[in-house]
Amino acid sequence: MQQFIKKEILRSALCIMAGLFLTGFVVFAGDGGGAKRRPAKTTDAASQLKLPSGFSAVAVAEHFGRARHIAVAPNGVIFVKLSRLKDGKGIWRLVDTNGDGKADDSTGFGSYTGTGIAISNGYLYASSDEDVYRYKLDDKFNVVNPNEPEKIISGLLNRHEHESKSIALDGKGNIYVNIGAYSNACQMKDRTKGSPGMKPCPILDSAGGIWMFKDDKADQTYGDGTRYATGLRNVVGLDWNTATNSLFVMQHGRDQLHDLFPDMWDTKQSAELPAECMYELHKGSNCGWPYIFYDQIQHKKILAPEFGGDGKKTAGEDAQDPVAAYPGHMAPNGLLFYTGNQFPEKYKNGAFIAFHGSWNRAPEPQKGYFVVFQPFKNGKPSGEWEVFADNFSGGPEKAASGRVDYRPCGLAQGPDGSLYVTDDTKGAIWKISYRK
Amino acid sequence: MQKNIYLALTGGLLALATVLMSQTKKPAATPGGSGGAKASITRGKQVYLEQCLACHQVDALGVQGMNPPLVKTKFVLGDKKALIKIVLNGMQGVQVEGEDYHGVMAPHPDLTDQQIADVLTYVRNSFGNKATAVTVGEVKAVRATNTPPAN
Numbered sequence A: 001m002q003q004f005i006k007k008e009i010l011r012s013a014l015c016i017m018a019g020l021f022l023t024g025f026v027v028f029a030g031d032g033g034g035a036k037r038r039p040a041k042t043t044d045a046a047s048q049l050k051l052p053s054g055f056s057a058v059a060v061a062e063h064f065g066r067a068r069h070i071a072v073a074p075n076g077v078i079f080v081k082l083s084r085l086k087d088g089k090g091i092w093r094l095v096d097t098n099g100d101g102k103a104d105d106s107t108g109f110g111s112y113t114g115t116g117i118a119i120s121n122g123y124l125y126a127s128s129d130e131d132v133y134r135y136k137l138d139d140k141f142n143v144v145n146p147n148e149p150e151k152i153i154s155g156l157l158n159r160h161e162h163e164s165k166s167i168a169l170d171g172k173g174n175i176y177v178n179i180g181a182y183s184n185a186c187q188m189k190d191r192t193k194g195s196p197g198m199k200p201c202p203i204l205d206s207a208g209g210i211w212m213f214k215d216d217k218a219d220q221t222y223g224d225g226t227r228y229a230t231g232l233r234n235v236v237g238l239d240w241n242t243a244t245n246s247l248f249v250m251q252h253g254r255d256q257l258h259d260l261f262p263d264m265w266d267t268k269q270s271a272e273l274p275a276e277c278m279y280e281l282h283k284g285s286n287c288g289w290p291y292i293f294y295d296q297i298q299h300k301k302i303l304a305p306e307f308g309g310d311g312k313k314t315a316g317e318d319a320q321d322p323v324a325a326y327p328g329h330m331a332p333n334g335l336l337f338y339t340g341n342q343f344p345e346k347y348k349n350g351a352f353i354a355f356h357g358s359w360n361r362a363p364e365p366q367k368g369y370f371v372v373f374q375p376f377k378n379g380k381p382s383g384e385w386e387v388f389a390d391n392f393s394g395g396p397e398k399a400a401s402g403r404v405d406y407r408p409c410g411l412a413q414g415p416d417g418s419l420y421v422t423d424d425t426k427g428a429i430w431k432i433s434y435r436k
Numbered sequence B: 001m002q003k004n005i006y007l008a009l010t011g012g013l014l015a016l017a018t019v020l021m022s023q024t025k026k027p028a029a030t031p032g033g034s035g036g037a038k039a040s041i042t043r044g045k046q047v048y049l050e051q052c053l054a055c056h057q058v059d060a061l062g063v064q065g066m067n068p069p070l071v072k073t074k075f076v077l078g079d080k081k082a083l084i085k086i087v088l089n090g091m092q093g094v095q096v097e098g099e100d101y102h103g104v105m106a107p108h109p110d111l112t113d114q115q116i117a118d119v120l121t122y123v124r125n126s127f128g129n130k131a132t133a134v135t136v137g138e139v140k141a142v143r144a145t146n147t148p149p150a151n
Helices: A002-023 A267-272 A396-401 B002-024 B036-051 B080-089 B113-124 B136-145
Strands: A055-061 A067-072 A078-086 A089-095 A105-109 A117-120 A123-127 A132-136 A150-153 A167-169 A174-179 A209-214 A226-230 A235-241 A246-251 A276-281 A292-295 A300-303 A324-326 A332-337 A351-355 A370-374 A386-389 A408-413 A419-423 A429-434 B091-096 B099-105
Touching: A067 A117, A067 A419, A078 A117, A078 A123, A078 A408, A089 A123, A117 A167, A123 A167, A150 A174, A150 A209, A167 A235, A174 A235, A226 A246, A226 A276, A235 A351, A246 A332, A276 A332, A276 A351, A332 A419, A351 A408, A370 A408, B036 B113, B080 B113, B080 B136, B113 B136
Parallel strands: A067 A408, A235 A332, A332 A408
Antiparallel strands: A055 A429, A067 A078, A078 A089, A089 A105, A117 A123, A123 A132, A132 A150, A167 A174, A174 A209, A209 A226, A235 A246, A246 A276, A276 A324, A292 A300, A332 A351, A351 A370, A370 A386, A408 A419, A419 A429, B091 B099
16 A cells, blocks of 8 residues: 555656656647646647658647637638637637748637637638627638627527537538537436436437528527437537538547446447447438447447447437448547548548547547548448548557647648648647648 | 553554554545555545546546546645535536536445545545545535435
8 A cells, every 4th residue: 555655656756857857848748637737848730740641731820729620711711710719819810921831810809719610602600609600701701890790590509518519501501500419328317327318318309419500591599490410419520511412420429338337338348339420411310319329340229228228239220320430439520521632532522530539438548639531432431441640649658648739620621622620729720731 | 461461562553553654644634444544545546446537537637628637626635525525416517727627427426435535535645636534424424414416
């Protein structure tokens, strides 16, 4: 026992010494969960990323804080949405005036925090965790009236769990908004061992799905919209696929199989399960949450344990299958279909996915913190996914502990076919380009 | 006579043990239950692994925006009654060091008084924390007057 205490003291002392030593030379491991750390110096965000041969990254910006989703206009102007205000502003317009890839002109507006941002038909759309606004853009993609946006949707549910409202537009008059379920598995008592699942799940009336609204109509709320798709626990990354003319979303799968049902799943299984799923949605789609989850190892829809499942029983005959499935808990926060001509041919019409990185794999190593490429053929995922941009974490040990340097979140495509990636811990923004 | 020698020896050993233990200087108070503070910490570590680690993480630094850190915060190092109540009643929505955390912590009324005392003593004396032990008696007293959260 005494040895244990000594070990603890020794470890703390070593940590402090190492910290004192390291801070002089390099940045001390990223944004953790709360312990105060003082970064001594800026990490070189651009050189941190590991990319396939021929690709390189420029840090457009490094310190925009909680940079969530991003939109790039046809003239290269960047808009980024922050989930924490920077200088009192929640949206920033960034311009690279001298063509070196770095933003050298930035203007903030909008006094609300949030995640969603998109450009469509001469308007900038942005979301808080309850509302969606739009701003008229001029032909140079200046915001005409930054202090008086039109509130097009309001009063969406925010119960501080899966509260971000991601948005996508189809360019044909509709905007799609994620309203995440304020729950893990629709138990009577959220995340509480032994609490049964509620059937029917009352959350699905107003959350746990994608709602469709008009993109040009003021003051809409639930009654004006349509529940476009249901049975989705939480979606952060979504994109309108112009090749298939349909909406694709990435679901954040449920947590805590082992915590809540230790007799059915061990910690290793619980780290991998369930899958983070990609779905192609159509009006009326049902993806099955909370009654089932997708097990990517058995390739089956499994009855959730809160609803009588034992880890083997299948269910969800009325729920659609994912079009692709990825390891558990990696938190897909950004989705982008690549339509540019700059990258090699294989990337065309394929999907980039920003995996924010896990927390619900402990005590197993955490995973994610990278941007994945999913090849597509004829509108369907085709072939194995691969890690495209890696090392946001700063190394395998940081990734395993979850105490990482950066966490990729938003994705956008520039007019020249470059790929933009945001980070919502420090607020780095990368522009990734390809040269033969 | 022999009995007295035994008594003296036992007393001496006890005194020695106390001196040795106090030399570790932590935790300051001796928790109730068997085995003293160090045993409580050992048992508490096991409770932490099973009940707390998944959310608060291996290093107890929590998860940004979701699960608060347990390292050097007033919630862990401060008022023990309030801390015991968090374990009994759960919690959602808290600000620690200017950061908001929204994760749902389930109530843990099923843990015994001993388990709660042990895990809190462990957390208050690990990860760089240093604070007095939480005793079974303290947990018992809080539980007796605690109003559990509504169903």
